[in-house]
Amino acid sequence: MKAQPSPLSIPDFRAFWIARFSAVLATTAMVVILGYQLYDTARADYGMSVKEASFYLGLLGFAQFVPLLLLTPVAGWVADRFERRLVARLATAIDLIVALALGAATTAHMLTLPLLFGLAALHGIARVFVAPAMSAIAPNIVPPAILPRAIAMSSIAWQSASVGGPALGGFLYHANPALPYWISAGFLLLSIVALTPIRRIMPTAMSGSTHPLRQMVDGLSFVRTHRFLLGAITLDLFAVLLGGATALLPVYARDILHVGPSGLGWLRASPAIGAAGVALWFAFRPLHNNVGVKMLLAVAGFGVATALFGVSRSMPLSMLVLVALGGMDMLSVYVRSSLVQLHTPDTMRGRVSAVSGLAISASNELGELESGLLAALLGPVGAVVFGGCAAVAVAGLWAYWFPELRRARTFDPPETALPEAVMQEKPA
Structure with missing residues (x-):
């Protein structure tokens, strides 16, 4: 078998x-x-109690989730209707404006709660548009055969930036409160510049209705009627919604493991370290067989690790379990991610990615509310x-309710999900 080229050998990738x-480095540091x-503003400038200020801190996540909830159908339609590289750059430019505004307000000591909530909501708007556009770019710049490796390498970028971003933000804030925002603005500008030389990615013409609202609804309908996609997306939604423990890590750091704020930092970093290690492994040793069963077993393993963390009273054991x-x-x-992208026709990738992004965000933000x-x-x-x-339990139920998931043997896409350009290149 001829070895497949690395995705990194492709200049666009x-x-x-x-x-x-x-x-990701910029936005995680900024957020x-x-x-x-x-x-700090609620406590120092508005005289709020710890409970009151904590409540406002919880509302911050909600402020970022509301735009995602309301605009997901629009963002998915935009990613499938307009040039995806342009959409990603414009959405990133909105985040650049947010970073500059926060840097200027911090420097001028003009921070207020309405300003912070407003900029958080604007960040949420940028986030809802950039996610489906970026997700839909990768399948268009690498061959389908190496898309799983490309997704793994893309995950390395996301996970490593998610580990480094908060640490970088905290270090820079200690040096100068406005510095994290100026540096984040620089990285966001770099992201826009990096997207520029990628070849133009024009979505395939949408089939069916030409009315924008109908096309937006078509994305939701496509996922609802495609049992494989519905099962894959809702599997993650309910597993993380019910099994997420991230929101309660401060409780464990302070009152159960007694490791304080520094220990909390290690607890927050541990899952990302494990995720980055696995992503790096799959970038060079991709899966080939029984991928659906392995996905379901991974979700079950996620649940087992969560329960073990819950009963642990040892910091080293807790970190190991979180890894x-x-x-x-x-x-x-x-x-x-590989199966969803390969089972989705190119005409629907932006809208399906938007639905998937909404499910992920709902599982994270609403999962924190459920945990509390x-x-x-x-x-x-x-x-x-x-x-x-x-x-x-979710892993077991989904294996029973959606047998299509456990029957997925390889990453080979069905003929109907291949982009038209790829279909034309296939030998007769």
Whole structure:
């Protein structure tokens, strides 16, 4: 068998990788500091109590989720209607404006809660448009045969930037409160520049209705009627919604493991370390067989690791379990993302990516709300253990309800999901 080329040997993918890494590094650094400043402003300038300021901190995530909820159909339609590289650059430019505004307001000591919430919502708007456009670019710049490796390498960019961004933001904030925003603006500009030399990616003409609203609804309808896509997307939605423990890590750091703020940083970094390691492995040793079963087993493993973390009282063991949790999550993401992209025709990739992005965001943001409510009823340990067991149950139920998932043997796409250009190149 002839060895497949590395995705990084393709100039367009190298530029895409740099753009993705730079944008994620900038936004994660920016959002972490934005949250800290909102809490500090509420306490210092508005005289709020800890509980009141914490409530406003929770509203910050909601402010970023609302644009995603409302604009996802529009963003998916835009990614399938207009040149995707241009859409990604314009959305990234909105985030660049947010970074510059926050840097200027911090320098001038003009931070207010309305300003911070408004800029957080604007960041949410940028996020909802950039995600489907960027997700739909990769399948158009690499051959289908190496798309799983390309997704793994793209995940390396995302995970490594997610680890480095918050740490970079905290370090820069210590030196100068406005510096994280100026540096983030520089990385966002680099992302825009990196996307520029990529060849123009014009979406395939949409079939069916020509009315924009009908085309937006078609994206949701396509996922709903395509059992494989519906099963893959909802598997992640419910597993993370029920099994996520991230929101309760501060409780474990302060009152259960007794490791304080520095320990919290290590706990937050551990899942990303595991995910980055697995993504790096698959970039060079991609999966080939029984991919659907392995995805379901990874979700079950994610649940088991979550439950083990819930009962752990040892910091080293807790970190080790969280590393395993992140690795299992990355395995699931790697398989699911590859299968979803390869089972989606190019005319629908932007809209399907938008639906998938909405599910991921809902599982994360609403999962934090679910964790908090459940912790109030069962306590933090009970909430985490219950969530882990629920994720295992989700894997079992989805294997039964969606047999299409466990029957997925390889990443070979069905004929109907291949882009037209690829179909034309296939020998008769």
